Amino acid sequence: MSMKATVRQVDSVTVVDVSGRITMGEACKQLREVIRGELAKGHKNLLLNLADVTYIDSSGIGELVSAYTAVSNQGGQLKLLNLTKKVHDLLQITKLYTVFDVHNDEAGAIGSFKTA
């Protein structure tokens, strides 16, 4: 299953619903283009909803880090929503869980941007 990323706007937050496999190659490239595209539009509050991500590899993790850095460098915030157990465990193992602001409910995640 390839990766799909759908963008929607909720208040001042751009939510990117990601599904499928975030792995080396096309999927990572596609995610990068979506994030860079939103930044180019001036959307700097990004919430990646990973609920339907079935698989992520080391390159996919690297792509999340790359997105986080790109958004931060432009004065924005990138947060993660609804991690599956596999993604959660991988972020724990790689010590990235404390780097990302991770949420389990969308309303709370959206609200956290407002108060940030």
Add this chain to the structure above:
Amino acid sequence: MTFPVPYCSFVAGVICQLGMKPEASIVELTLDSKLKNVEVAEEAARSVSAKAGFDEETEFHVEMAVHEAVINAIYHGNKEDPRKKVHIKFLVTEEAIEIHVRDEGKGFDPSTLPDPLARENLLNISGRGIFLVRKFMDEFRVANFPGGGTEVIMVKHLTSRIPSNQGGTGREHEGDSTSG
């Protein structure tokens, strides 16, 4: 334990061979150096792990280790050269599953890889693949061959095997097909 020939029936566009010896069940795959073939290796890892009797989480760990090792072989080892192959061998015994992933590249020294958990490397985009292989498998070693080629050898002991009366339950992966 034996693995029937149809084990390799899902392999499309790749060369697949199967051999056996009395003391271990062996499954061998030879893949073209294309990233899309990683899913073929994953499928094989899932099947072999399930047949060996690992629990679902360990099965995923083995699959992920194979994914990372094969990506490494295709991308870093063979540099996606269509003339070069990736050779994968699964050996299953009563005690462990041993996996060999060999490329036809120039080799690498795992001791030179930076620690991805070090503070200064935490936000690096790459460098976590071999780390994850080491994390998920019980043994890991690398052999570089004088004539070219590197072999990653990884072992997972069958300590987390499902008791035989529970085998085959709750495995969402079994029976999945792979597009290759």
